[in-house]
Amino acid sequence: MIDLRSDTLTRPTEAMRQAMARAEVGDDVYGEDPTVLALEDRVAELFGHEAALFMPTGSMANVLAVRALVQPGQEVLCEASAHIARAELGAHAAYSGVTMRTWYHPRGQVDLPMVRRMYAPDLGPFFVRTAAVSVECTHNFAGGAVLPIEDLRDLRELATAAGAAVHVDGARIWNAHVATGTPLAEYGAVADVMAVCLSKGLGAPVGSLTIGSADVIAEARVWRKRMGGGMRQVGILAAAGLHALDHHVERLAEDHAHARLLAEACGVDPASVDTNIVVVPRPDAPDFVARAAEAGVRVSMVGPTTVRLVTHLDVTRADAEKAAAALGAL
Numbered sequence: 001m002i003d004l005r006s007d008t009l010t011r012p013t014e015a016m017r018q019a020m021a022r023a024e025v026g027d028d029v030y031g032e033d034p035t036v037l038a039l040e041d042r043v044a045e046l047f048g049h050e051a052a053l054f055m056p057t058g059s060m061a062n063v064l065a066v067r068a069l070v071q072p073g074q075e076v077l078c079e080a081s082a083h084i085a086r087a088e089l090g091a092h093a094a095y096s097g098v099t100m101r102t103w104y105h106p107r108g109q110v111d112l113p114m115v116r117r118m119y120a121p122d123l124g125p126f127f128v129r130t131a132a133v134s135v136e137c138t139h140n141f142a143g144g145a146v147l148p149i150e151d152l153r154d155l156r157e158l159a160t161a162a163g164a165a166v167h168v169d170g171a172r173i174w175n176a177h178v179a180t181g182t183p184l185a186e187y188g189a190v191a192d193v194m195a196v197c198l199s200k201g202l203g204a205p206v207g208s209l210t211i212g213s214a215d216v217i218a219e220a221r222v223w224r225k226r227m228g229g230g231m232r233q234v235g236i237l238a239a240a241g242l243h244a245l246d247h248h249v250e251r252l253a254e255d256h257a258h259a260r261l262l263a264e265a266c267g268v269d270p271a272s273v274d275t276n277i278v279v280v281p282r283p284d285a286p287d288f289v290a291r292a293a294e295a296g297v298r299v300s301m302v303g304p305t306t307v308r309l310v311t312h313l314d315v316t317r318a319d320a321e322k323a324a325a326a327l328g329a330l
Contacts, residue, residue, distance in 0.1 A: 001293075002323045004262070005300040007172075007255075007276060007312035010203040016243045023239035028054070028231050035235030039242050043196065043209050046245075047188030051217035052209045053224065054238055058171050059088045060229055061195035061208040063095055064220040066134065068193050068212060069165040072097030074131040076167065077118055079111075080104040081141040083169055084134055095227065099128060108142030110135055110151045112158060119162050133159050136169040137187070138176050141302060144259070144277030144310075146176045152190040168194035171208070175201050175275040178252040192216075201252050201276060202244035203313040206237045248313065252276070258311040258320035265324035266309070278309040288330065295326040 003009050012020065026032035036054050044052040055061040062084050070076050076092070078085055080102040084092060092098040103114040120130045133155060137147040152168075159166050168191040170176075177184055188194065193212040198204035210220050224230060231237075252275075260270035263278045282288045285301045292299050302308045309327075311320065 001296055001298060002319045003298040004309040004323060005298050007200040007310045010313040012205050012240060016240050019239045019243040020236045023235040025233040025235035028234045033235045036238040039238040044211055046184045047211050048185040049188055049211045050214045052211045053217045053220050055208045055210060055224065056206060056229055056231065058195060058197045058208040059091060061210045062088060062169055063091045064223050065193040065195045065210045066092055066098060066167050067096040067223065068216045068220060069132040069167055070098045071131065075099045075101055075128045076132045076134050077101055077115060077130055078134040079108050081108060082134060082136045083140055107145045108136060108139030109147060110155050112154055116158060130164055132165040132167050134167040134169060138172040138275050143279035144175065144275035146179055146274040149182045149186055156190040165192040166190060170194050171197040172200055174249055175252050178250065179256055179275050198241040198244055201255060201312060202248045204240040204244045207241050255311040258315060258317065261320050262309050262324050265328035276311045280307040281305060282307045291330055292327060295330065297323045297326050
């Protein structure tokens with residue numbers, strides 16, 4: 001069975017398992033796990049920020065990142081199909097009292113004129129105030145679309161002038177970096193706070209990080225513990241992340257090539273596929289998913305008329321070709 005449901009399905013490579021087995025560990029709640037500290041320092045430096053905090057999940061990383069910027073009763077603006085709005089089970093409202101307003105773009109892009117119109121300044125005790133704008137790069141439900149760095153810089157300028165902050169959901173920022181050649185520090189420069197994931201394209205079994213200033217991360221550490229996310233000898237997981245950064249970033253280009261191969265077989269323009277996610281319009285999506293499984297390929301349904309295919313570390317070129325043939329026949 002070739003599994004294209006998500007890039008979260010990867011299993012640690014043998015070399016990654018060896019790195020995990022050798023990891024030096026300590027109690028991370030006390031801030032004493034040397035491998036976790038090494039990972040946090042490295043990721044913060046990659047993105048040009050002061051500090052980072054290792055999290056068990058990307059959703060927690062996003063919740064604490066947004067919470068650092070938006071007080072209860074304030075709002076964050078984001079695209080309508082953003083992960084924070086659609087796929088985190090209302091956690092930002094449930095835990096942080098944050099509200100959201102959204103703009104719509106078919107490719108999940110920044111709509112600067114719309115953001116400018118939507119922005120709500122502090123008008124006293126009558127209206128919700130916009131505290132932050134959130135963007136997702138790459139954009140999951142827009143088919144792994146990359147947000148151009150020029151648009152993100154323009155958003156940064158707009159937000160700064162308006163007195164708002166910028167959150168970047170960079171769960172798959174590594175894919176954007178490889179696809180465009182944009183340095184990671186340039187993505188970091190447009191964000192007050194961001195979240196990045198190690199357990200998708202990079203193939204680690206667990207882990208994301210929230211990145212920001214030293215003060216933001218100190219507060220996030222308190223809230224991570226408060227929300228039940230304090231972890232102990234977690235260096236065995238951080239070691240997987242360090243190994244992934246050393247060995248699994250540049251190879252993401254292979255996943256992107258495999259995704260374009262699948263897109264062509266499914267009647268989707270390969271030029272529209274920026275990274276490793278292919279969104280296929282299907283009026284019979286549930287039936288198509290079932291028939292694909294019968295043909296030996298697992299795909300996911302992300303809407304009643306939409307199927308998603310995701311390439312990843314565990315999908316070889318031969319797997320991609322086999323899956324393309326099976327899906328194309330359907």
